[in-house]
Amino acid sequence: MCGIAGFFGEGDETILRRMTGCLVHRGPDDDGLLADVERRAYLGFRRLAILDIEGGHQPMQSDDGALAVVFNGEIYNFRELRNELTALGARFRSDHSDTEVLLHGYKQWGNDLPNHLNGMWAFAIYDRRARRAFLSRDRFGKKPLFWCQRNGTLAFASELTSLRHHPQVPTQLSPIALQKYFAYGFVPSPRTFFDGVNKLPAGHSLMLDLDSGDVRIEQYWEYRSEPFDHRPADAEARWTDELVARLEAAVNRRLVADVPVGCFLSGGIDSSVVAALSTRHVAPGALKAFTIGFEEATFDETRYARIVANHVGARHEVETLSVQRALEILPEIVARWDEPIGDSSMLPTYLLCKHARRQVTVALGGDGADELFAGYDPFKAMRYARWYERVVPRPVHRAISMLAARLPVSHRYMSFDFRAKRTLRGLDHPSRLWLPVWMAPLGHHEIEEMFDASLPLEELFSEAIEAWDRCTSPDPVDRAIAYYLRFYLQEDILVKVDRASMLNSLEVRSPFLDCDVVDFLRRLPSDCKLRGGTTKWILRRIALDLLPREIVTRGKQGFGVPIGQWFVDNALPPRHLDGAVNPAFWKQQLAAHRSLASDQRAYLWSDWLLGATHVSNAASAAAP
Numbered sequence: 001m002c003g004i005a006g007f008f009g010e011g012d013e014t015i016l017r018r019m020t021g022c023l024v025h026r027g028p029d030d031d032g033l034l035a036d037v038e039r040r041a042y043l044g045f046r047r048l049a050i051l052d053i054e055g056g057h058q059p060m061q062s063d064d065g066a067l068a069v070v071f072n073g074e075i076y077n078f079r080e081l082r083n084e085l086t087a088l089g090a091r092f093r094s095d096h097s098d099t100e101v102l103l104h105g106y107k108q109w110g111n112d113l114p115n116h117l118n119g120m121w122a123f124a125i126y127d128r129r130a131r132r133a134f135l136s137r138d139r140f141g142k143k144p145l146f147w148c149q150r151n152g153t154l155a156f157a158s159e160l161t162s163l164r165h166h167p168q169v170p171t172q173l174s175p176i177a178l179q180k181y182f183a184y185g186f187v188p189s190p191r192t193f194f195d196g197v198n199k200l201p202a203g204h205s206l207m208l209d210l211d212s213g214d215v216r217i218e219q220y221w222e223y224r225s226e227p228f229d230h231r232p233a234d235a236e237a238r239w240t241d242e243l244v245a246r247l248e249a250a251v252n253r254r255l256v257a258d259v260p261v262g263c264f265l266s267g268g269i270d271s272s273v274v275a276a277l278s279t280r281h282v283a284p285g286a287l288k289a290f291t292i293g294f295e296e297a298t299f300d301e302t303r304y305a306r307i308v309a310n311h312v313g314a315r316h317e318v319e320t321l322s323v324q325r326a327l328e329i330l331p332e333i334v335a336r337w338d339e340p341i342g343d344s345s346m347l348p349t350y351l352l353c354k355h356a357r358r359q360v361t362v363a364l365g366g367d368g369a370d371e372l373f374a375g376y377d378p379f380k381a382m383r384y385a386r387w388y389e390r391v392v393p394r395p396v397h398r399a400i401s402m403l404a405a406r407l408p409v410s411h412r413y414m415s416f417d418f419r420a421k422r423t424l425r426g427l428d429h430p431s432r433l434w435l436p437v438w439m440a441p442l443g444h445h446e447i448e449e450m451f452d453a454s455l456p457l458e459e460l461f462s463e464a465i466e467a468w469d470r471c472t473s474p475d476p477v478d479r480a481i482a483y484y485l486r487f488y489l490q491e492d493i494l495v496k497v498d499r500a501s502m503l504n505s506l507e508v509r510s511p512f513l514d515c516d517v518v519d520f521l522r523r524l525p526s527d528c529k530l531r532g533g534t535t536k537w538i539l540r541r542i543a544l545d546l547l548p549r550e551i552v553t554r555g556k557q558g559f560g561v562p563i564g565q566w567f568v569d570n571a572l573p574p575r576h577l578d579g580a581v582n583p584a585f586w587k588q589q590l591a592a593h594r595s596l597a598s599d600q601r602a603y604l605w606s607d608w609l610l611g612a613t614h615v616s617n618a619a620s621a622a623a624p
Contacts, residue, residue: 002027002058003502004070005162006043006124008133008210009153013042015166019155020044022162025336026072026502034059034068034126039210041126041133045070048505050257050362056097063093066129067106071099072158073121073143074509076253081105081116106134114138114205114220118253118515122200124156133208139221140368140513141189141202141490144498148197149215154208159338160192170196179451179460182442185342185606186491188463192339202490223485223518225471225478227525239524240541243517247542250514251277251364259361262288264352264508265314267304269536269543269552270366270375272312274511276546278364279312289314290356290363292348294562295322304551311548319355321348321561323571329354330572334612336503342441342606343496344563350500357506367493368512371484372521373536374477374529378438381423382476385434389427429457431476432468435483436461441602450585463487477526564601568594572608 003023006016013035020031027046034043045058061068075081078098086092090104098119105113106125111134120142125134135156137145147156150168157163164171174195177187187193189201200206203221208214232238251274255261263275279287289309293302302318309316326347333350356363370376429437429444437443448455458465464487471482494510501508511517521529524538531537543552566572567590586607593600 002048002072003046003158004072004124005157006070007153007155007166008041008208010168011042011166016042016044018165019157019162020046022165023158025505026158028505030057032058043068043070043126048507050259050507056099058099060099060103062103067103068126069099069102069123071102071121071123073119074098075101075117075119077118111205122158131210133210135200136205137200137202139203140494142494145200146197147200150196152213161338170194179447179455182447182606183440183460185441188491223482223522225473225482225522228523240538242520243538244542246517246520247511248277250511250517252281254364254509254511255281257362261362262290262356262360263364265289265291265305265308267301267308269539270369272308272547272551273543274364274366275308275314276312285313285315287314288359289316290352291318292352293318293320295320307548308551319351321351323566337499337613340609340613341492341495342602342609343492344561344605346496346500347561349496353501353504353506357504362507362509364509364511366512367497367510368489371481371489372512373539374481375535378435379477379480379530379535380533382480385427432465433461435480436464441606450581452582475526477530563605564599567601567604
């Protein structure tokens with residue numbers, strides 16, 4: 001796990017060192033530079049050593065010097081690929097470096113290399129002979145890759161902060177990106193907060209012709225639901241066995257490291273299954289499990305985490321997040337967070353990673369399971385929403401919405417009024433907009449008021465509409481899974497985990513996002529995921545053999561934070577985005593929230609975070 005940066009075109013080694021200097025937290029163990037001044041190619045690297053600590057130095061070059069690579073991530077099937085490439089004539093110099101697999105793999109398969117990889121990655125390969133560069137990002141975008149091309153120079157980096165140290169990278173805030181931030185809670189790929197600066201989307205590769213400067217971006221993978229054509233009588237038993245085998249193999253692959261490995265344990269079914277499967281491949285009592293608790297009882301899951309830890313025989317470590325602790329770590333987070341996302345669970349995630357890093361360098365987590373197994377409440381809500389849409393006339397809907405608006409506000413975790421009001425807000429719109437509107441920090445008309453502008457709904461949520469329409473499955477559950485994988489997982493959850501872990505020099509691995517697991521799950525019919533009112537149906541079947549029934553049958557609880565109450569109590573110092581918005585809007589929403597007239601926790605947090613980061617200063621350039 002590392003940080004990478006570089007450019008092709010204008011610049012020098014001093015600029016490259018500034019870019020990599022911002023990435024020390026991503027790679028505190030080693031650094032490296034390649035400067036091909038004659039060909040104007042520069043690659044930089046910061047290393048967090050996980051595999052082949054002695055032989056994995058980067059930038060790594062091929063024996064003949066024709067290829068060079070900088071790589072952030074892990075290739076979990078590197079052993080199989082080494083054997084395959086060796087049989088094809090490759091000669092490896094390192095003992096077991098997964099980075100060297102990329103060099104030989106590119107030499108053998110060229111642009112098709114990503115389709116052979118099972119892992120998480122963002123890498124850049126410089127091909128001297130072909131006068132080209134090849135950049136790629138993994139299927140789900142677990143590892144970030146920002147890039148910009150301007151005035152004949154293409155620059156790239158693992159973080160916006162690093163990228164902006166190149167003088168060709170613009171620093172003008174994008175108005176449409178800012179609007180979309182308050183529509184989604186993040187800026188969807190390929191946009192960033194800055195005009196002319198891009199994220200390489202997940203599952204895509206970028207090819208640069210160094211002579212002409214031409215850039216071509218290709219999508220090599222996309223999640224597609226393709227259920228099995230045949231469903232034999234014993235299908236569910238077979239599928240359950242197959243899924244267990246694939247999940248266990250995925251967990252085992254992610255336990256491979258030359259440094260200490262542990263796991264996160266929330267007390268929910270996802271991380272608990274990972275912990276249970278992990279104990280099958282480590283010595284008894286050797287697995288370390290890490291949990292974050294909350295002083296607010298409706299948000300706390302530590303009791304369940306302890307039950308799981310005792311059941312699987314893990315060494316359990318718990319740390320509690322209080323308001324005071326949150327306020328202590330907020331400046332540390334905000335100063336280094338890089339790209340704001342309006343997800344308050346960044347706080348416990350950051351603290352969890354900090355807690356784990358004291359004892360391990362790698363941690364396994366349960367990310368991806370909620371999306372792949374239809375685990376969120378909106379999956380169930382969609383079924384009732386479709387019935388509601390058919391039978392409830394619009395005037396009656398408006399009357400119901402007005403009555404719901406009078407429900408008293410509660411800041412408890414997923415309170416009834418919060419869910420009811422969000423659901424009804426989504427039902428104001430066509431079904432393809434339910435999911436993004438349900439999850440939006442602000443409603444459409446509120447965003448228009450905030451920016452004092454008329455904003456077409458279709459433009460504001462253009463990416464969500466495209467993703468919904470792009471899915472060819474007639475099954476609404478499959479469509480919702482594809483949506484959550486494309487947006488909430490890629491643009492929020494994985495970004496949050498990457499930032500929180502890397503700020504603490506910790507690598508987090510996600511067995512549920514293993515290629516073999518995902519390729520199997522996308523073939524399962526949706527009723528294996530959502531059956532009646534039961535989410536994660538097939539995963540729960542697996543869990544019954546691994547965990548106490550109390551854990552398997554309990555309701556869903558996310559990694560929530562009592563951020564709404566913190567704003568009521570004025571625990572967070574007033575701070576918001578200035579200049580680009582209606583100055584009265586923030587005051588109105590804060591007053592309404594504190595008086596319990598409405599619940600604006602998502603907006604207030606998104607606004608507070610944006611105003612507290614470097615992004616809020618649109619005119620600021622990278623430090624000299």
